[in-house]
Amino acid sequence: MEQTQPALVANDIYKRFPVKKTGQIVEAVAGVSMEVSAGSLTALVGPDGAGKTTLLRMFAGLIKPDDGHLQVLNVNVVTDPQTVQDRISYMPQRFGLYEDLSVQENLDLYADLHGVPQEVRGQRYRRLLEMTDLIRFTQRPAGKLSGGMKQKLGLACTLVRSPELLLLDEPTVGVDPLSRRELWEIIGQLIDEEQLTVLITTAYLDEAERCTRIHVLEEGKLLAEGPPDEIRQYAGDLCFVTAPHQGQPSRVLQAQLLDDSKNIIDAVPQSGAVRFIRRPHARQQDIDALLSGIEVIPVEARLEDGFMVLLREQHQMIPPDTLPFERPALSATTSGENRQSDEKIIEVRDLVRKFGDFIAVDHVSFWVRRGEIFGLLGPNGAGKTTTFRILCGLLPASSGFLQVAGVNLRHARAPARRRIGYVAQKFALYGDLTVRENLEFFGNAYGLFGERLHERIQVVIQQFDLAGREQSPSGQLPGGFRQRLAMAVGLLHEPEILFLDEPTSGIDPLRRRGFWRHITALSEMGTTIIITTHFMEEAEYCDRIVIQDNGRLVAMGTPQEVRGQAGGKDATLTMEEAFIRIVARERERDKSTERAPSL
């Protein structure tokens, strides 16, 4: 039967939530109207807290809108959620896999829950397992799968029956580029072969580019909608690429540009150069002065550029989360040459870490110079967090040599740990304690007391713009504030080395710019920074990076060098492309040699 009706029609939808502690009411969704046409692939994009998940949950009939009309598959989902739920599938951000059950048992369980008849199961399973490439792992417990595989299994479980509409909430968050690519291929296949309608939320804008239609959501309202080309056009003719002076890291130029918010909307380092968006009304002479005569090449706008223009228009000024700090330090040493020395502040040789038979870190060797920004990149489960934890002294190595600031932190006497700062992946401060109590406690921990502690707390509160929040319980701070508090705690004692574990995971582009602006400034002040990330493009901010896959180092060097390793002469690859090439080549080699020890 030909479907001509749209799969989903939302008309002026509102959803309000009361905030328990303050008694205020927050409008999570404020008057959204949209349509999703049948058989299309539609994306909902927007920063964290924009209301994407709330909207999706209303579409799935899990919560009711306070106001407005909502028709899903021609059924009023508000009055008749069960009818809708029988015909759609919804995959929440954290899909409920049973970690102790095997892949097959999880599939069976969801098939039972959805009442999928026995006779169609065999064929459906085969197809799903083939698509997700999980056929070899049917007996493995779901908890032992990698992040990407878990997500694919989640998708397979969601699809045990054929829905008419598929709602996916950020299915690719925290998944490595290779698995992300595979997930999108699966979704594409479903749309082609089963005429499925898919509505997906995502924080990755390069993904949204694959969709037929995009809705940009911000603070509960729709900012824009249209096909990717239309969104892109918001930044049309405003995008340029420029190369920094010889010897100047591109992030320094990028930071300078980003700071001039009057003339520049956005700037990111890219392939050794800087990509920026100028404001439409910026005067040419101001921009020339800013760039002090470096060559500028106009480039085509990407979806992310259009998105950034939209968001910045909304905020006119830089949102508080991205307020840069310590600007003077930046202009003082723009060259950045004198802050780096050849001293190896971290040295790792032949590091191995085993968990039972599983080799999490496989003969890894690298070193870090004092003052560098050093990136540990790799997909989830590649061993970068294990490597990171060994460096911080949180895990013992199975074998190998390891020195951080001249000592092995695991065996060194406690005061040696004063030289490092640590920011965990998820918020790891005392949630019941206030901002000030947390700062005081960790200050004491690092041997800061009395007047000196007071001074330092004042400095970091200023630096990270936490003023006015000192008495709030830190667990109740909004996400951006929490992360800045974690940074403040990590830097309270002015460590020589700062360890950051996946600090940008799950943060939208706007906040990520702000975060990296902090890091750039810190680096200018001489702090060595070790950072793990699965956002490949963030490698561009680093002086040097290593890429880990299956526990082994597959690439090491400056971002330029790593791109070179991946593409030979073609050094204008994006970092993500370089990563996929290197990892795919490495895995190919593994298959042919049955995992001969490399490196």
Place this chain on the structure above:
Amino acid sequence: MLDLVRRIISLCRKEFLAILKDPANRVILVVPSLVESFLFGYAATFDLINVPYALLDQSRGAASVELIARLDGTGVFQRVATLQTQRDIAGVIDSQQVLMVIQIGPRFEQQVNAGELAPVQLILDARNSNSAGSAAGYVASIIESYNTTLGGNARQPLTVEARAWYNPNLETRWNLMPGLIASLSMIQTMLLAALTVARERENGTFDQLLVTPFSPMEIMVGKVIPIVAIGLLQSTIVLLVSLYWFEVPLAGSLITLYTGLTLFTIASVGVGLAISAVCTTMQQAMLYTFMLVMPLIMLSGLATPVRNMPEFLQVITLANPLRFAVDLMQRVYLEGADLMMVGYDLIPLLIMSTVTLPFAAWLFRNRLL
């Protein structure tokens, strides 16, 4: 040294804040120990009061009436039925209407007057062996004393004059309350200790703590002090209930009592921390603690004396801190023993602390598996 003290103070402060800022925690700290001390004080007793019994008096003579009057006069026994025939006995016992039936034979009057042996039959509901035993004993002692008044020619050559020391009226509550001071707080301190590290591991704050210059020993001491303080607070609540509500007089000195109590609380925090350090989640920690608490109480001598247990169980009780604490509390509280006299209890507690605490601290940074 000063630095060390300041650092430990800051750890303790953090721990107190973390425990007290959780409103659910604040209630848990005071209310359960208060409620439980009342509950146990009233409910858990073997003392006989209001024992219902039935009488089958087939003699209906002066002697039997006097004997029964003595029985009723104690206030312990309450006659709820008077039976006519032997066939009625089974009915009242089976229906649990009475705990015992006293049967006095038709020739009782004559036998007493003739100075012959005059049997009185007691039929007891021994489904509750404890109460049945005490009831039988009590009735026997009443008959004994009645015997002596009969004079007659068979004068009793020997009499027993029992004096129950340290608990003159043999009240179970006296025996129980001192033990409760230790065991009620143990349940909570052990749980609190077990949850504290597990909670920090789950929230990721433990990693943040381990990368600071705090040494595992400092972290351990910073955890022990606040929990011990909370444990002692709970013991104090039970002690106050025992002293001023149930009016069980304290024979020993408070200093001795608290010295023993502190040492015991440290040992149980040590056990809790050791559990905690082995677990990765709060759920695990909770489960292990509950699994441990029950046998610890059973094998402590709180409810049933340790020397009644089979030999091998008695050996196992030597690893139970509560066993020594219950003994210590009873001896200090009721008997007034001083520190030297309870050294036998203190030394094992000391040994347990010195084993579990460093073990827990070591586990902070190392894993067993």
